[in-house]
Structure formats: structure tokens, C-alpha cells
Amino acid sequence: MRGVFGAGVATSFERNNFYPKISAIYGASAGAMTGAYFLARDVSGASIYWEYLDNRFIRSKKNFFLGIWQRFQNRFIKKLQSDNIRDALDIEYLMDVIKNKKRLAIKKIILGDIPLNIKFLNLNSREIEYIDARRPDILEILKAGIKVFPYVHEVSIIDGKRLIDGAVMDIIGIDLLKKKHPDEKIIIVMNGQIDRKLRYRVKNILEGKFMQWMFNDPELFGLYASAEDKLSEDLEIIKADSNIFLIAPDKDVSVRSRTINTRALLQMYNLGIEAGQNFLNNLP
Numbered sequence: 001m002r003g004v005f006g007a008g009v010a011t012s013f014e015r016n017n018f019y020p021k022i023s024a025i026y027g028a029s030a031g032a033m034t035g036a037y038f039l040a041r042d043v044s045g046a047s048i049y050w051e052y053l054d055n056r057f058i059r060s061k062k063n064f065f066l067g068i069w070q071r072f073q074n075r076f077i078k079k080l081q082s083d084n085i086r087d088a089l090d091i092e093y094l095m096d097v098i099k100n101k102k103r104l105a106i107k108k109i110i111l112g113d114i115p116l117n118i119k120f121l122n123l124n125s126r127e128i129e130y131i132d133a134r135r136p137d138i139l140e141i142l143k144a145g146i147k148v149f150p151y152v153h154e155v156s157i158i159d160g161k162r163l164i165d166g167a168v169m170d171i172i173g174i175d176l177l178k179k180k181h182p183d184e185k186i187i188i189v190m191n192g193q194i195d196r197k198l199r200y201r202v203k204n205i206l207e208g209k210f211m212q213w214m215f216n217d218p219e220l221f222g223l224y225a226s227a228e229d230k231l232s233e234d235l236e237i238i239k240a241d242s243n244i245f246l247i248a249p250d251k252d253v254s255v256r257s258r259t260i261n262t263r264a265l266l267q268m269y270n271l272g273i274e275a276g277q278n279f280l281n282n283l284p
Contacts, residue, residue: 001053002191002257003030004265005249007046008272009189009279010038016280019114023184026130026177028119028167030191032145033098035116036133040105046269048102050262056093058258064088064151068210071150075213088151095143110134118145119173120163123155126219128166128173131158150210168207169223172234174244187279190248194235201228245283247275 019041027035037045067086074080098104109116117130118141133141137158144156149164156163166173177186208224211217238244255261255268 001030001049001058001259001265002255002268003034004046004049004255004269005191005272005275006031006034006189007037007049008269008274009247009276010034010272011043011046011269012273012276012280014038014041014043016277018280022114023181024115024117026117026119027145028171029146029148029165031167031189032118032133032142035118036104036106036109036138036142039109039112039114039116041108042105045102045104048097049269050265052097052101053094054260057090057097058260059086059088059090067151067153071153071210071214075216082154085153087153089148091143091147091152094146095139098142099139104139106138110136110138118142119166119170120145120158120161121166121169121223123162123164123215123217123220126223128170128176130176131163150207150214153214169204169227169230171227171231172238173230174234174237178237178241178244184243186244188238188244188246190246192248193251193254194246194248195251196228196231204228245279247279249275 025035025039027033033045033048037043037048063086067088070080070085074085112134116133118133120129120131121127122129131141133145135141140156141158144158144163145165147154147156147164148168171192172188172190174186174188204227205225208221211220211224235246238246249268249271253268253271255264259265
């Protein structure tokens with residue numbers, strides 16, 4: 001739900017018609033949907049956070065803890081049918097929202113000149129890769145891009161590859177972006193805070209352990225557990241490069257990733273608009 005900040009930044013960019021200055025969009029997790037609505041030129045899509053993403057999308061704590069037990073049980077006790085495993089997020093509900101309630105104008109994206117590159121972790125190669133969503137199966141690509149593991153359990157298969165949201169273990173990935181755009185300015189919109197607390201590292205370690213259990217793959221634990229170190233390295237690179245700009249919430253302002261409080265979400269959205277406008281006002 002912290003993605004509401006990035007939705008606010010994108011709103012300010014759309015209102016200022018920033019499109020002619022953009023050569024490509026790279027989106028991960030919530031940023032994948034933000035990028036999609038942005039390229040559909042539909043700022044109203046930001047309201048998805050406070051209009052629809054309530055407890056129909058973010059499941060109860062009961063489901064969350066039951067899901068933890070089921071993942072443990074599935075790995076160490078007995079195999080469970082996939083349909084019986086509980087998830088913390090209802091991805092199917094979210095997809096119904098963007099198809100039927102806050103409809104995403106996918107044709108505008110597919111026919112547009114700006115690539116929408118969605119970030120994935122390839123479970124086969126254990127490498128980060130991007131897929132341009134401007135193709136007929138755009139909704140399937142977006143769906144795969146927002147599957148935050150281990151909070152969901154069904155893996156999407158795109159082009160024969162087993163793909164999940166790549167932002168969990170590689171939040172920015174600045175090296176790859178610099179390689180793709182060595183002579184261009186890069187704008188990073190980070191929904192979470194830059195000054196990270198110890199709880200983020202603990203969270204990544206626990207997530208990595210569950211990923212190891214879910215897929216019987218010790219390497220996944222290492223990828224998740226080292227996510228904060230990778231982020232720190234990326235932030236140092238960004239700080240030293242005058243061609244890279246970072247937009248992020250102030251350190252004393254945040255919303256919980258699972259909040260459904262309308263007031264808090266609207267506040268963070270408006271802070272995103274303000275941050276985006278301030279950036280545009282001071283852009284060299």
C-alpha cells in the first residue's frame with residue numbers, strides 16, 4: 001500500500017505532461033501498476049488504493065498466520081492442494097478491479113511509444129529480468145509482476161519462465177538501469193523510506209526463509225536476506241551520480257504496507273504529488 005506515494009508522484013508527472021521527456025518506464029511490484037495507469041494517462045487510477053484496496057484485497061491476520069502454517073506444513077509435513085493454501089493478498093480481486101471497476105486502458109499502453117518494463121525474479125535462473133508489457137497478454141504480465149512472495153503462492157509462467165515480483169530482493173537495481181541508459185537521466189521513485197530500520201532486515205530474513213521452504217531452494221534465502229545490503233549499495237551509487245535522481249518519502253512520514261486507512265492513504269498520495277511537483281520545479 002506504500003505504492004500510493006509513487007501514484008502521487010506519477011499524478012504530478014501526468015498533470016505536467018512529462019511524457020515527451022520519458023524514454024522508458026521501469027516498474028516493480030506496486031510500481032508496475034502505477035506505471036501502467038500512468039502510461040494509460042489516467043491519474044484517476046490512483047484512487048484504486050482508497051476506493052478498492054481494502055480488506056477484500058488485504059486479507060485478515062487470521063488468513064496471514066494460517067498461510068504461514070500451511071507453507072510450513074506443505075514443506076515439512078504433507079503436501080497441500082494449491083487451492084487450499086491461504087494468501088495474505090487476493091491478487092484475483094485486484095485483477096478484477098483493474099479489468100472491471102477501475103478499468104485500465106490497456107490499448108493506450110500497448111500502442112504507446114514508451115516501453116513499460118516490468119521487473120521480475122526468474123525462479124529458474126535466479127536472475128532479475130524485465131519484460132516490456134506492451135503485448136496482448138499485458139494483464140498477465142502485470143499480474144505476475146505484483147505477486148509478492150511469500151505472501152502469495154501461485155507462480156506465473158510467462159514465455160515459459162517462472163516469474164515473481166522482483167522488487168522484494170532487488171528494490172532498485174541501479175546497475176542494470178545504468179547499463180540500459182548510460183547517457184540518460186534516471187529518476188527513481190521509491191515508495192518506502194531511505195533510512196531503513198533493523199526490522200527491514202529481519203523481515204527480509206524471514207521472507208527468505210519462507211521462500212526457501214516454499215521452493216526448497218536455499219539460494220532464494222540468500223537473495224532475500226541480502227536485499228537491504230543491495231539497497232544500501234544502490235543508494236550510495238545514486239548519491240554519487242549526478243544523472244540519477246531519487247524521489248522518496250521524508251524519513252518521518254510513512255504508511256504501513258498493509259494499511260487500509262483512507263485518510264492515511266490520501267495523505268501519502270498528496271505528499272507524493274507534492275514531491276513530484278517539487279522535483280519538476282527544480283529539474284535541471
